Amino acid sequence: MLDADFFRRWLTAAAAAVDREAERLTALDSPIGDADHGSNLQRGFAAVVAALEKEEPPTPGAVLTLAGRQLISTVGGASGPLYGTLLRRTGKALGNDAAEVTGEQLRDALRTGVEAVRTLGGAAPGDKTMVDALVPAVDALGESFAAAAAAAERGAEETTGLQARKGRASYLGERSIGHRDPGATSAALLVAALAEAAGARAEAADV
Amino acid sequence: MSEERQEQVGIVLVSHSAAVAASVAELAQGLAGGGAPVPVAAAGGTADGGLGTSAELVSAAAASVDRGAGVAVLTDLGSAVLTVKALLAEGDELPGNTRLVDAPFVEGAVAAVVTASAGGDLAAVEAAAKEAYAYRKE
Structure with a gap:
């Protein structure tokens, strides 16, 4: 079972990964975007960590809902909303009351969350966006957290060959081909952080 | 004889640039000319003055123009559109009767402000702004 602490560890690991990779994300965003993806996400996830420490939401759903709200308010770029x-949406799907959720519940909730992202941004797989990492990750989550992280990373890698059809990069047309998508890259970091939180949990359980 | 004063629709203009949002607000109000003044608020750029979208500025702008007759939000692109949509989905971040209007930013803002100034309700303001897409320049 996954409790609020698991979800706090996930988002704290995500914030650390974004910190570590901020320069790379911004560099990826330079040729095909507006060179702010790393710094935007750094600001957003720092706000998430601060809010989680301050408000100490007690359930998985509450952790994710609070974190989502922080990202919408603080990022300043399209990746925020x-x-x-x-x-x-993932948090709402888990509900505010359950103190623990199963891996299967998380997978279903994440699927709902990814669907909401697709609806909001209008992106389909193959459009060279975060969806290209998120969709395969959710599909692989039935297998394991590690498989989801690997699938997200592979999806992000494969955006290099794609032509952008959404966002500012789409104005570049064919010239967007050959550049790895920064949004898919940060999405893969988020999924890797999820696997990291799950791994840390397994180790803690072994002790 | 007392004519009941009808409250006007509020207009919020969201751009990646504070200067663009403020200038389009000024332009639209200027072109509304002698009509009744309309509550218009610009929400441009990020809170620290950079290019981008601030959910806080958007929420504050919407609250500041809400007179009870609804609020029409016009945006430029990308994160401006997505931020407003996400705030609307949030449920409690924007005044109850707030709509994201699918319209070209400058032409739609002028149409929206003129229509609101003439006493149009939220549906009329939205329709006028959307109609601005049909204004060809060839």
């Missing part, structure tokens, strides 16, 4: 919607 998109990741914010992902976490908030």
Whole structure:
């Protein structure tokens, strides 16, 4: 079972990953975007961690809903409402009351969250967006957290060959091909952080 | 004889740039000319003055123009659109009768402000702003 602490660890690990990779994310965003993806997400996830420490939401749903709200308010770029919607809808799907959720419940809730992202941004798989990492990740989550992380990373890698059909990068047309998508890259970081939180939990359980 | 004063629709203009949002607000109000003044608020850029979208500025702008007759929000692109949509989905971040209007930013803002100034309700303001897409320049 996954409790509020698991979800706090996930988002704290995500914030650390975003910190670590901020320069890379911004560099990826330079040729095909407006070179602010790393710094935007750094600001957003720092706000998430601060809010979680301050408010100490008691359930998985409450953790994700609060985190999503923070991202919507603080990121300042398109990734804010998109990741914010992902976490908030996932949290709402888990419900505010359950103190623990199963891996299967998380998978179903994440599927709902990813659907909400697709509706909000209008992106389909293959459009060279975060959806290209998120959809395969959710599909692989039935197998394991590690499989989901690997699928997200593979999806992000494969955006390099795609032509952007959403967002600012789409104005570049064919010139967007050959550049790895920053949103898919940060989405893969988010899923890797989920696997990290799950791994840390397994280790803790072994002790 | 007392004519009941009808409250006007509020207009919020959301752009990645504070200067663009403020200038379009000024332009639209200027072109509304002699009509009744309309509550218009600009929500441009990020809170620290950079290019982007601030959910806080959007929420504050919407609250500031809400007179009870609804609020029409016009945006430029990308994160401006997504932020407003996400706030609307949130449920309690924007005044009850707030709508994201699917319209070109400058032309739609002028149409919206003129229509609101003439006493149009939220549906009329939205329709006028959307209609601005049909205004060809060839």
